[in-house]
Amino acid sequence: MSGIGLHVPEPGARPGDEPDFSHIVVQPAGSVDCPPHDADEHELRHLAFDLIRVLDDDDHARGGWNPRLDPDVLRAGLEAMLLTRAFDDRLFRLHRQGKTSFYMKSTGEEACAVAPSLALRRDDMAFPTYRVAGWLHARGYPLERMVNQIFSNAEDPLRGRQLPILYSARDYGFYSLSGNVGSRFGHAVGWAMAAAYSGRDQIALGYIGEGTTAEGDFHEALTFASVYRAPAILCVTNNQWAISSFSGIANGTAQSFAAKAIGYGLPGLRVDGNDFLAVWSVIDWAARRARAGLGATLIEFFTYRAAGHSTSDDPTRYRPASEAAHWPLGDPVERLSGHLTAIGEWDEAREETLKAELAARVAAAVAVAEKVGTLGKSKPPLREMFLGVFKEPDWRLTEQMRELGLEEHD
Amino acid sequence: MIQALNDAMDVMMARDPRVLVFGEDVGFFGGVFRVTDGLQARHGRHRCFDTPIAEGGIVATAIGMAAYGLRPVPEIQFADYILPAYDQLVSEAARLRYRSGGEFEAAITVRSPYGGGIFGGQTHSQSPEAIFAHITGLKTVIPSNPHDAKGLLIAAVEDDDPVIFLEPKRLYNGPFDGHGDGPLKTWAGHTRAEVPSGYYTVPLGKADVVRPGGDLTILAYGTMVHVALAAVEASGCDGEVIDLRSIVPLDIDSISASVERTGRCLIVHEASRFSGFGAELAALVQERCFYSLERPVMRVCGWDTPYPHAFEWDYFPSPQRVGTAITRLLARD
Numbered sequence: 001m002s003g004i005g006l007h008v009p010e011p012g013a014r015p016g017d018e019p020d021f022s023h024i025v026v027q028p029a030g031s032v033d034c035p036p037h038d039a040d041e042h043e044l045r046h047l048a049f050d051l052i053r054v055l056d057d058d059d060h061a062r063g064g065w066n067p068r069l070d071p072d073v074l075r076a077g078l079e080a081m082l083l084t085r086a087f088d089d090r091l092f093r094l095h096r097q098g099k100t101s102f103y104m105k106s107t108g109e110e111a112c113a114v115a116p117s118l119a120l121r122r123d124d125m126a127f128p129t130y131r132v133a134g135w136l137h138a139r140g141y142p143l144e145r146m147v148n149q150i151f152s153n154a155e156d157p158l159r160g161r162q163l164p165i166l167y168s169a170r171d172y173g174f175y176s177l178s179g180n181v182g183s184r185f186g187h188a189v190g191w192a193m194a195a196a197y198s199g200r201d202q203i204a205l206g207y208i209g210e211g212t213t214a215e216g217d218f219h220e221a222l223t224f225a226s227v228y229r230a231p232a233i234l235c236v237t238n239n240q241w242a243i244s245s246f247s248g249i250a251n252g253t254a255q256s257f258a259a260k261a262i263g264y265g266l267p268g269l270r271v272d273g274n275d276f277l278a279v280w281s282v283i284d285w286a287a288r289r290a291r292a293g294l295g296a297t298l299i300e301f302f303t304y305r306a307a308g309h310s311t312s313d314d315p316t317r318y319r320p321a322s323e324a325a326h327w328p329l330g331d332p333v334e335r336l337s338g339h340l341t342a343i344g345e346w347d348e349a350r351e352e353t354l355k356a357e358l359a360a361r362v363a364a365a366v367a368v369a370e371k372v373g374t375l376g377k378s379k380p381p382l383r384e385m386f387l388g389v390f391k392e393p394d395w396r397l398t399e400q401m402r403e404l405g406l407e408e409h410d
Numbered sequence: 411m412i413q414a415l416n417d418a419m420d421v422m423m424a425r426d427p428r429v430l431v432f433g434e435d436v437g438f439f440g441g442v443f444r445v446t447d448g449l450q451a452r453h454g455r456h457r458c459f460d461t462p463i464a465e466g467g468i469v470a471t472a473i474g475m476a477a478y479g480l481r482p483v484p485e486i487q488f489a490d491y492i493l494p495a496y497d498q499l500v501s502e503a504a505r506l507r508y509r510s511g512g513e514f515e516a517a518i519t520v521r522s523p524y525g526g527g528i529f530g531g532q533t534h535s536q537s538p539e540a541i542f543a544h545i546t547g548l549k550t551v552i553p554s555n556p557h558d559a560k561g562l563l564i565a566a567v568e569d570d571d572p573v574i575f576l577e578p579k580r581l582y583n584g585p586f587d588g589h590g591d592g593p594l595k596t597w598a599g600h601t602r603a604e605v606p607s608g609y610y611t612v613p614l615g616k617a618d619v620v621r622p623g624g625d626l627t628i629l630a631y632g633t634m635v636h637v638a639l640a641a642v643e644a645s646g647c648d649g650e651v652i653d654l655r656s657i658v659p660l661d662i663d664s665i666s667a668s669v670e671r672t673g674r675c676l677i678v679h680e681a682s683r684f685s686g687f688g689a690e691l692a693a694l695v696q697e698r699c700f701y702s703l704e705r706p707v708m709r710v711c712g713w714d715t716p717y718p719h720a721f722e723w724d725y726f727p728s729p730q731r732v733g734t735a736i737t738r739l740l741a742r743d
Contacts, residue, residue, distance in 0.1 A: 125477075127474075157511055158509065158510065158511040159511050161508055161509055161511070162509045162510075162511075166509070168509070168510035168511060168513045168514065169513075170510075170513040170514065175477065175514065176506060176509055176510035176513060176514050178501065178502070178505070178509060180497070180501045180502075183470070183497055183498060183501055183502050184470075184502065185470075186466070186467055186470025186471055186473075186474060186498075187470055187471075187473050187474035187477060187502070188474060189470070189471060189474060190470060190471035190472060190473060190474020190475040190476075190477070190478070190482075191474040191475065191477055191478045192474070193471060193474070193475060194474065194475040194478035194479070194480045195478060197430070197456060197475075197480070198478070198480075204474070216464075216466055216494070217466065217467075217470065220462070220464040220466055220467030220470065221467065221470065223462050223464060223467060224461075224462065224464070224467050224470075224471050227461075227462060388507050388508040388511070388512055389507075389508055389546050389547050390547065390549075390571050390659075391507075391515075391569075391570040391571055394615070394658075394659045394660075395659075395660075395662055395663075396662075
């Protein structure tokens, strides 16, 4: 049908339909050129429409974007991704057992968090979304601290004030998360501008979901990044789904989110987000560009949200149940494991041993946190509710503490 | 007052390399009200610069800078235009320390020309202080004279909490007693127009009793301090006028002490009345001073309409309207 009428986009498949990813063009690994990191923006525009891939279907690394990483680094990446998955599985089950109020998994997107976390420096800063816990797992953030926050118990590092999984971990280069999507994307640019102002070569990495690119925050952040040449890497995690809305609700018929960079005069790279090597490589490329004073890069991680949006979501209500299994770019963990195996640096037995070890580590951390208490069974001292609002509580907070039976110095 | 504000930023930029000033037209040009005039020339383009027209982006950038450790002082060109940044102020700046367990904080000072009396119509006259006072975690400061403006702005920049600094634009060039048809006055000769050079602070949360008196207490801030003073003089009563200077933190002790003594309280603000900051003040006075009150607490405010252009002086709380309220508060039964 053509002619006049209100157009409302619909995804290719709904529950009961055969999954349909026929619109996705998967370019062969290694087929996209890798220009020097200091190339002029106008020479890079095709990269916003290509799909940068390194790992091919036979698990080999191909082409100019191959970062040629040491097998130890690859194993560290695999371990962090497997840990993320083990942690997610365990905590999701704990939510179902009523031990916390809320949880969100990153299944299928682990490479988008783990590879940048390992590729960037400890003094850089990530401005995360709620689906990049892998950043923390890759940097050895103590698991029991995470679980304590998820339980909002007496040892919660955020003192019972924030939802589960909305972590803050300054020492791990992980900025304070919040449930409002998009509103920290501009903070990444401001932080990067401050680093540049201070004469340091630190960079900020901002994450945003493809659905949230519709927010003004996204466009304002790109404007500021472009105008002030901020040393930032701005990443759109295109996992195809914003709760129940498919990516076309954010992007219309445009296929590339990376292409939004072009209007801002920034390089835009579209990358296979399930390819650990490709994600590492584009982050490294953009980091070298930013540290050279050449400004920000917009990166689209093309991936798939294999799990539900959160513990409150049931994706079989709006997409085919088997869609994840049909995702043409596979699974990031399996692909990296396959690559390590293909180059003779890994095998099934080692993976089984590692998985068992990680499950035990998660279980041990959960046991420690459960001993402190699960949600409602333990919480930080009540006075924490009033602290940190202002640097020093003003009279009304002091009075309200007293009203609740707390003395100022309790 | 423009010079005093400019001086405050100049002093702080010289003292502290972490202080940056930016906003729409604030750089080379020096701001549409000239408040940042010369700062770029003196401190460099990297410390005082123009921004895109994106208030949300301006404040988001400032918060990111503060998270890094700088002390940004962004300007929103008119308080009427601050609403696109409201999400950043409410959801981010006000809560960053709280939700991050103290790991990050947003020590920003958002300056914005505010209030009416300049025939600015709906979009250059509003007084949105109540929507900030309602958000815990934000401080809201409104100076009424050059001396306080400089000292309060320096205190705001040094404060570790996010501060909304609202500058009554009708006071930029002189005091204003609310007589819209009266001659323009300059700050020359005004007692609070003498601005010490160099660094000094006026602490946030300390009200100023600008006119002591025993008959009634008038609570005001910004331009309304001058209107209240004019109304008291015209009425011939011995009214006490308190300039709140900041509404968060609020100097509740000075307010209570005064009302307990006078037994009568009048609140004056330019913003429209319903759910205005006067409602909070009235509730606090009632809660704390009920047994001292001789009369119901009264409010004189802007009407509950958008800010009108042709009806500016009908909308703007005039000394006459304040005077009528004074008469009612002082009437014998």
